[in-house]
Structures are given as C-alpha cells and as structure tokens.
Amino acid sequence: MNNNLIEITGMTKVYGEDEAAVYALAGVDVQVVRGEFVAIMGPSGSGKSTLMNIVGCLDHPTEGAYMLDGRDVSQMSKNELADVRNEKLGFIFQSFNLLPRLSALSNVMLPMLYTADDVSDEDAEARAVASLTSVGLENRLHHRPNQLSGGQQQRVAIARALVNKPPLILADEPTGNLDSKSSVEIMDILHNLHKGGATIVMVTHEADIAAHAQRVICVKDGKILSDGSDGKNHCAGLHQ
C-alpha cells in the first residue's frame, strides 16, 4: 500500500472564465506521508485556503488529481465527498464551530449522526466520552460551549474531529482565536496526536505555531514556493 496519505498532482483551481479567470491554484503538487505533521503557510490570497478546502474535500479542483488514502476524490459527487469527509477527515476550525445549545458531549457525537453504519446511542456516547477524555475534558461533558473557556471549546472541537478516528486531521488556524496559554495547550494536544501516529495538516500564518510542524509548505500566488523538506521555514518573511 502506498504510504502517501495525500497525493496531489498538477492541481489547478480557477475562479471565473476566460479573461476574468483567476488562478487560485496554478499547478500544485503535494504529497503528505502517513504520520506527518505539515503546516501550510502563506499570505492571504495566496491560495492556501483554496488548497485547504480541496484537501478537506469541501471543493473540487478544476484540474489535477487528488488521491486521499488511496482513492481518487477529485471527481467525486457531493454525496461521496460528504461520506469521505465523515470517514477520512477531522476538522478543527479557527472559530471552533460548536453548536451553542448542545452540550460538549452532544457536539462530539455529531459526526456519528452521519456515519454509514448506524452507531447505537450507547456506542456513540461511549466513543464521545472517550474522545473528550483524551483531550482532558472528562469533567466537562455536559457543559455548553458558553460555559467553557476558548481553549476548552477548541479541545471539544478536537474531540469531535477525533471521534470517527479519521486518518487525517485538518486544522485551520487552530489557535487563531486563542490566547497564548491556550494556544500552547492546543498545540500540545496536536503534538501528542502526532506522536500517537496521526497525520495532521494545519493552516496557520503564525511562524511560531508553524514551527511545531515537521514540515512547512509555503504557498504564494497559487504556487508552492517552498516545501520545507529541508526542515526550514521559508515562509517566515512573508507574514508582516
């Protein structure tokens, strides 16, 4: 079996047509090996969000192939993509995106609503409790988001991303809304996940957050400026 979890070749994403066409991505090749912790950096408008959306199976590329976990997802239908997101991906958002009236436990149970095989209520709850325990929130199961700190809310979101045991974790500015202490907490959790074998792709514009990753991919003008395989961050100068 191919050891690349993500294999993107010749990917372009074009918005608009003919003369008004804008190349958000102009021929991008990316491979991510299983177990890698990759950060994507780039100034706004660089195409990193577009890349993230395609990696996250929320959008189709205009051209190019995207193999995720051995399957070509670039031409899948919306419903197939929904199934792939549910099974293969765990999302962590900058603004947490928890449902405000649901408890931490119910929020973490959400992804199991949409799994192909019906998870019983007891199993779903047990899995959600285990997931929340893994991020240290076993004493906050029945708290609502507004009763939790920002860091705790993001930990609920991480528990939600992990609950279906997806092969790939996607984090979009995971510390963007957090103070530095909470940021450290969240990065520690991501580190531990990585140590446990998880594959993580994270978008950030903060160099010190990106420094947690093994590898930093730098995107500018829809192209990959540097792939950081040399272990250095060539993006640092782009964010001022």
Added chain:
Amino acid sequence: MKLRKIFRSAWEGLMLNKIRSFLTTLGVIIGVASVIVMLAVSAGAEAAIADQINALGANLIIVSPMRGVPGASRTLLLEDAYAIEEQVVGITGVSAEQSPAPQNIRAGGVDLEAIALIGTTADFPDVRDYAVAEGRYFTADEDDRKAKLVVLGAGIATDLFGAESALGQTITVGTTKLTVIGVMESKGIVSDVDYDGRIYLPLNLVLQKYMPVSTMRADAVRTIYLKAESQEQIPSIIAQTTALLAERHDVDAAKPDFTVQTQQDIIATQEATTAAFRDLLAWVAGVSLLVGGIGIMNIMLVSVTERTREIGLRQALGARQSNVLMQFLIEAIILSLVGGLVGVFIGVGGSYLFGSLGTMRTEIVPLSIPIAFGAAAVIGIFFGYYPATQAAKLDPIEALRRE
C-alpha cells in the same frame, strides 16, 4: 442515518428556540381547531334545523299556494282539502289551515294583544303530531257547525289562567266569545313559529268570523297538510294530489298555482342554505390553515438563514444534502403535526364547550379530524420543502464562512 436520529436532531433544532417554535405552531393550531369547530357548528345548525322540521310531523306533505303567482292565494280552497281527503289514496289525514290577522284576547281580567289565530280542521293534532295535553280537540262535526270552541297553546293558557284549569272557561277573541275545550302540549318555537303562543279554532268558524271577505274568498285556505300512511306512499300521494288540484284549478300540472312539498324538500332547502354557510366557514378555516403553513415556511426560511454556519458545519462533518434536507423538512413536519395534534384537541374541546354554553348546537364531524390533521401534515411538507432545499443547497465553504 436512521429516521430516529433525524427526528432527534430536528427536535433539538426546534428546542433551540421554544417560543418561536410555539408561535409558529400557533398558526396551525388555530387553523386546525377552527376547521373542526366551524364544521361542528354548521353540522350542529343543520341537525337542529332537521330536528325542528321533523318535529312538525313525520310523513308530512304540504300543499300551499304557489308564491309569485298572482291570485294563487285565493285558489287553494277548503273544498280542495275535502276532495283530497276523499280521492287521494294513501293518506291518513288532511288538515287545512288558515290564519287571519292577529286578534286581541280577553279572559277575566287579562288582556292579550295581537295573538295569532289558526283555523284548522279536526285532523290537525294527528296530522301535525301535536297532541292535546288537557281536554280535547274539536271534532269534524263541530268544525262543520262552526261551533264556538277554542283550543289554547300552552303559553296562552298560562298567560290567561295561570295555574288554574282553562277548560270550560270562556274567552273573548276579537268580539266573539268562545269556550275553551282543550290546551295543547307545550311545543316551543319551531322554525320561527311560536306554537305555544297561538290559539286553535275550527277552520269554518275562522273563515266566517275572522277573514276579511272583501280581499279573500271566504273558503280560501293558506295550507293543506296531508299525512302519508308511510314514507313509500309519498311520491304517489304527491302525483295524485298534483293531478287532482290541477284539474280542480283548471291549470297545467307543469305550471301549477300551488306547490306540493314534503318535509324532505324543506329540509333540503334549509340544508342548501346551511351548506353554503358551512362551505364558507370551511373556506375561512382552510385559509387560516394556509396562513399557518405560510408562517411555517417563513420561520423555516429565517431559521435556515440563521443556522447557515450550523448547516455548513454539519456538511463538513459529513452530512449529505439529503441529511440536511430531511432535518429541516422534518422540523417543519414536526411543527405542523404538533400544531395539528394540539389543534385537534382544542377543536374538539372547543366544539364541546360551545355546545355546552347552550346558545348553539355543535356536532363534531368525525371526518373533520383526520381531514384537518392530514391537511396540517400536508401543509408542513408543502411549506417545509422549499426552505429545506435552500438549506441542502448551501455550499459548505460559503456556509462556514458566514458569520
């Protein structure tokens, strides 16, 4: 995704805003309840009318002058009644009636002004199913002799004599002194006629003493009632009577100067009136149900807009378009079904309540319950579908970006 789970997340969605959900269902509650109450009220009105008309006497055939035909009120004669009685087969009795202008009555110290007089033949109590409570009615012989006798309506007897027996008393009607030989049973007001507030005299006496000779033939009658032996005889009796009177009046049977009607005809006419009334009420109620449905659509559209981020999140977590569609559709259906259920209870309860107040009769139409409830369900699906498709069509990237 199992239906049970969709229902649960739809229910959670509704519980996010309990007051709004309640106000939204209110439209459906009012719609469903008013359909049931309005149908119960008009069914009650119909039943009341049918009961009143049936109370006039069973198997009754009514012959009266044709309205709108000039001079017709002078052509229906007492002799016609005698002829019907002799020649028409299948009848048990004939009662001709005439009512002159109301007269003042006096007995002892009591004066009653403008009391209705009815002149009848001797068969009146039998034909009209209207029994004598005390004493007796006059005989055909007494009618022929223009005997100065009177039978009082129950109310008049009480007004004149109170608790005392009216029998044998003498009362003055207009200028003529009459002897009371009977008091009718209390019957109340039927089809706007106050039976208890009238007095009953021999028809021949009325024709001679009380009818203004100048305007009316002295032997014209207002109505002839026939009592059929059985329901089955009625068509034959109508045919015989029509032919007989057409011949006697020398008119074309197709264009008579009289009408021959049955109770059923009158009930049918009345029912046509109340049916129009009922249809109007049902439409009004249906419109309020429709307005309730539009309310649901409105709220669901607002809800989809407000919860755009939630929809985007659910999509990111793996919700298919159909999952999102079903969640919002089922929210709308729950709103309308809960509204429908509460509406049924309020409608049934309200119908009983209106009925028990005594001013109007209500009869719950059993079919109205499934119809109203079903209409609520259909409205939920119909008006919930558009907002649900709007939700399902959202692009997850756009939806997640929305504040």
